[in-house]
Amino acid sequence: MIIDLPFVADLTDLPLTQALQHKLDNKTKPLGALGRLEQLALRLGQIQGTESPMLQAPQMLVCAGDHGLAAKGVSAYPSDVTWQMVENFLAGGAAVSVLARQHGLQLTVADCGVAREVPARDVVPGAPRLVHCRVAAGTQDASVGPAMTEAQCAQALRNGMDIVRAMPGNALLLGEMGIGNTSVASLLLARLAGVPLAECTGAGTGLDAAGIARKQAVLEQALAANAGATQPLEALAALGGFEVATLTGAVLQAAAERRVIVVDGFITCAAVLVAARLAPAVLQRCVFAHRSGERGHGHMLQALQAQPLLDLGLRLGEGSGAALAWPLLESACRVLREMASFQAAGVDGAMR
Ligand SMILES: O=C(O)c1ccc[n+]([C@@H]2O[C@H](COP(=O)([O-])O)[C@@H](O)[C@H]2O)c1
Numbered sequence: 001m002i003i004d005l006p007f008v009a010d011l012t013d014l015p016l017t018q019a020l021q022h023k024l025d026n027k028t029k030p031l032g033a034l035g036r037l038e039q040l041a042l043r044l045g046q047i048q049g050t051e052s053p054m055l056q057a058p059q060m061l062v063c064a065g066d067h068g069l070a071a072k073g074v075s076a077y078p079s080d081v082t083w084q085m086v087e088n089f090l091a092g093g094a095a096v097s098v099l100a101r102q103h104g105l106q107l108t109v110a111d112c113g114v115a116r117e118v119p120a121r122d123v124v125p126g127a128p129r130l131v132h133c134r135v136a137a138g139t140q141d142a143s144v145g146p147a148m149t150e151a152q153c154a155q156a157l158r159n160g161m162d163i164v165r166a167m168p169g170n171a172l173l174l175g176e177m178g179i180g181n182t183s184v185a186s187l188l189l190a191r192l193a194g195v196p197l198a199e200c201t202g203a204g205t206g207l208d209a210a211g212i213a214r215k216q217a218v219l220e221q222a223l224a225a226n227a228g229a230t231q232p233l234e235a236l237a238a239l240g241g242f243e244v245a246t247l248t249g250a251v252l253q254a255a256a257e258r259r260v261i262v263v264d265g266f267i268t269c270a271a272v273l274v275a276a277r278l279a280p281a282v283l284q285r286c287v288f289a290h291r292s293g294e295r296g297h298g299h300m301l302q303a304l305q306a307q308p309l310l311d312l313g314l315r316l317g318e319g320s321g322a323a324l325a326w327p328l329l330e331s332a333c334r335v336l337r338e339m340a341s342f343q344a345a346g347v348d349g350a351m352r
């Protein structure tokens, strides 16, 4: 595949890490008492290269696309729900719309290849925004051949890079919508991390046990039909979706720009998995929002060496988990920037 990918530098900076740890240890609290929030603060400082990280103009990017595989009955819902939910995101009534509004996250919905084109609308400042970056009206059926051509996949990657390049701020939250896309995530996990397909395949939007067995059989066919696609970009083209490829491009661009990347559930993790196989330092910029209820997400998190912040049994996608985790990132920054040190507050910080 011919595509120029952005360079993602290694962020390892031992003196800064030590300075951040020292700053946290001198805040007015027992050593380590803010638990995981302290690790989060450390990570945000490392990403931004400062002892006083600050989050600005956070962007929630929800990428949407349809999947040829959906015709094989791999989802509990029909493909039409994809465009209908895109309309709902833009109208302000979906979970991610509500949560983005609550937390002051600018919502951008990208039509990366929804089967039915979502009509353009007027731009209203602060309201959800629609970006058209349609590669095609849904992918091909991966159970009989590649889901995308390499050129289509490269186009989707470039679209994701372009969207992020044009965004303000220093934090990107990832979301997605696409009936059939838990299948895509399962296939990429199986192919790129070598996890047995049965352990990657789950209920998605709500299949019962018989439905999951049917889904698994279709996914076995997809792996067999694309047996040669073993490298990350080949696998993405053969097994992926337009929204997952667009997210992969967005992740690479955001990582190259040292934005904080807040990863949502099973599907956005699959985009990060591909990006991390291409540029491992991507993971240094990622904050994993939550552990999804979807079967396979545990393996996915393991493959990404990720420790998610929340465990709420969410299995919605859209970026809902990323939005819910957002205030924790804001709190972590405030701890570093605003909490008093022992010296400043006149509190005796010496342990007996
Ligand atoms: O993010 C997750 O972990 C997650 C888990 C299960 C389902 N989803 C959402 O449900 C849709 C995919 O489910 P399915 O059953 O159609 O493959 C897609 O729109 C996702 O946003 C998302």
Ligand SMILES: Cc1cc2nc[nH]c2cc1C
Residues within 6 Å of the ligand: 077, 081, 085, 176, 177, 178, 205, 316, 317, 318
């Ligand atoms: C209603 C509905 C909303 C969603 N949001 C993300 N995936 C979804 C799938 C369905 C079916």
